[in-house]
Amino acid sequence: MPADSEALGPQFDFLLQEPLTRARGGDSLQKQLLHRLRAAVLDGRLPAGSRLPGSRPLAEGLGVSRNTVTLVYEVLSTEGYIEPSRQGTRVAALARPEPADRGHQAPATLARRAERIRERELVGADSHAFAPGVPALAQFPLAAWRRSLDRVLVRGGTGLLGYGPPQGEPALRTAVLHHLALARGMRCAPEQIVITEGAQEALSLCVRLVTDPGDTAWVEDPGHRGAQTALVGGDLAVVPVPVDAEGLRISASDWRERPPRLVCTTPAHQYPTGAVLTASRRLDLIENCRRYGAWIVEDDYDSEFRHSGEPLACMQGLTPGAPVFYVGTFSKTLFPSLRVGFLVLPEPLVDRAAPVVDELLRGGHRHEQLALAHFMESGQYGRHLARMRRLYRRRRDALRVALAEHFDVPHTVTGGDSGMHLTVRLPPEAADLPLARAARRHGLAPRPLSQHCLIPDAAHNGLVLGYGNTPESAFVPGLRRLARLAGDPDRPPEVSGLAGPP
Structure with missing residues (x-):
């Protein structure tokens, strides 16, 4: 008791x-x-x-x-x-911290570079209609992928549970090498290839390898939010560079007055406008980067889905020893949760960068990497890409027709020669951010174009409409709903959404 x-x-x-x-x-x-x-x-x-x-x-x-x-x-x-x-x-005698209400609480602040990173606007479900950057998930050949995984698990067993090579599994690096040679006409050595956890890690690795805090970096404006985040996260002085119909527009005064250490660009299919960086501008960029000691990050995020003509040549192979980091990803060609990307190091940098990469990275996801290598070498990857090219080309065409016939808001469509999205520019009275917020409440996930600017800019007013994971049957009702919301963003949400497997 x-x-x-x-x-x-x-x-x-x-x-x-x-x-x-x-x-x-x-x-x-x-x-x-x-x-x-x-x-x-x-x-x-x-x-x-x-x-x-x-x-x-x-x-x-x-x-x-x-x-x-x-x-x-x-x-x-x-x-x-x-x-x-x-x-x-x-x-025991303990040093007890003062209660927070006595004014002794540590300031709730982040590092300066972290505070500069903007919160991502309107992150929605991948299944929502018009979500950009999401491939046709229901079309992925799960059975073939499962066979590749099972093969690796049976052959590798517990031997694959430890850390792997920091630069990635040799089998996958070789498979990537073969794919780049075949699909992109790229010439590189296996030691130039680094497997990363998605393209975002590859972008951040470029920043860590060749820049110091305070260095100047150029980024397309409007441009890829991931590139902006990687540069800001590296505590760089980020300079927005405008984009026109020929891609990144750099003047001679830009080079004289604010020369960069790093330039991030999406030359084959500018994100999100769809512009293609012309050959003259590519060569000029490479030449000036050599002159000023700068490096280029070529983000080739969806070059596999070229809808007309032959695939465009990559900058990495334009001239020998080009100062170009080439970044690729399997998130757009296969599925986002795979989280596998790759980086091709510039040839002049390999010997010095390799030991640094070995210290910065820890080899992991070995089963997935080896399964992906088998998936590629067995031909499944190439066959899947061919099927998706046909599907995305059909969806691109259907979305263009639906926009012309059923979206009665004045607009201009840009892009569409590659990839899985169209950019729709809107008049000022149809402000993109309120419209995108309203659309999200109705099960739609277009992205506001203005939010792709380093500093949100009303001059770039529009919507980025993804069609990769959106079935054609959702185009007309989705666009009609967007048109109604453009006139009244405060409309209450409807009971049924447009989410669902394509």
């Missing part, structure tokens, strides 16, 4: 007022006692120097076994809350 407070001392009333319980599924007696004593030390109910009862009287007073109390005392002693000695066990 529990003793009264006189047996243990009045300072232990908090243990007697609410007895320890043996409730089924609840914390053990040992854990309950440990939490109560620890909390009493931290909040000052048991001040420094207070003497604790011996294990036997405390066990008798609480109606628990002496072993329970002994184990609790051992834990508290190990953690430094109490100090046992021959003269008894006492509460």
Whole structure:
């Protein structure tokens, strides 16, 4: 039976007022006692120097076994809350932090570079209609992928559970090498290829390899939010460079007045406008980067889906030893949660960068990497790309027709020669951000064009409409709904959305 407070001392009333319980599924007696004593030390109910009862009287007073109390005392002693000695066990002297309301709380601030990163606007479900950058997930050949995974699991077993090579599994690097040679006409050596956790890690790795905080970086404006985030996260001075129908527009004064250390561009299919960087501008960019000691990040995020003519040549192979980092991803060609991308290092940088990469990265996702290597070398990847090219070309055409016939808001469509999205420019009265917010409440996920500018700019007013994961049957009702919302963004949400498997 529990003793009264006189047996243990009045300072232990908090243990007697609410007895320890043996409730089924609840914390053990040992854990309950440990939490109560620890909390009493931290909040000052048991001040420094207070003497604790011996294990036997405390066990008798609480109606628990002496072993329970002994184990609790051992834990508290190990953690430094109490100090046992021959003269008894006492509460240790602790430096207790002041309560937050006394004005001594640490300032809740992030690092300057982290504070500069803008919150992503309107992140919606991949299944919502018009979500950009999402491939046709329902069309992915899961059975073939499962066979590749099973093959790796059977052959590799537990031997693949440890860390892998930091630059990625050799089999996948070789498969990427073969794919780039065939699909992009690229010439590079295996040691130039680094497997990354998506394109975002590849972008961040470029920043870490060749820039120092405060260096100047150029980024397309409007442009890829991931590139903007990587540059800002590297604490760089980020300069927005305008984009026109021929891609990144750089003047001679730009080079003289604010030369960069790094230039991020999407030359084959500018994101999000769809412009193609012309050959003359590509060569001019490479030449000036050599002259000023700058590097280029070529983000080739969806070049596999060229809808007319032959695939465009990549900048990386335009001239020997070009100062170009080439970034690719499987998130657009396969599925986003795979989180596998790759980086092709510039040839002049390989010897110096390789040991740094080995220290910065830790090889992982070995089963997925090896399964992907088999998926590519077996021909499944090429066949899937061919099917998706046909599908996306059909969806692109259908969306253009639906826009012309059913979207009665004045607009101009840009892009569409590649990829999985169209950009629709809108008049100022149809402000894109309120419209996109309203669309999200109705199960639609277009992205506001203005939010792709480094500083949101009303001059770039429009919507980025993804069609990769949106079935053609959703185009007309989705566009009609967008048109109604453009006139009244405050319309209450409808009961049924447009989400669903394409």
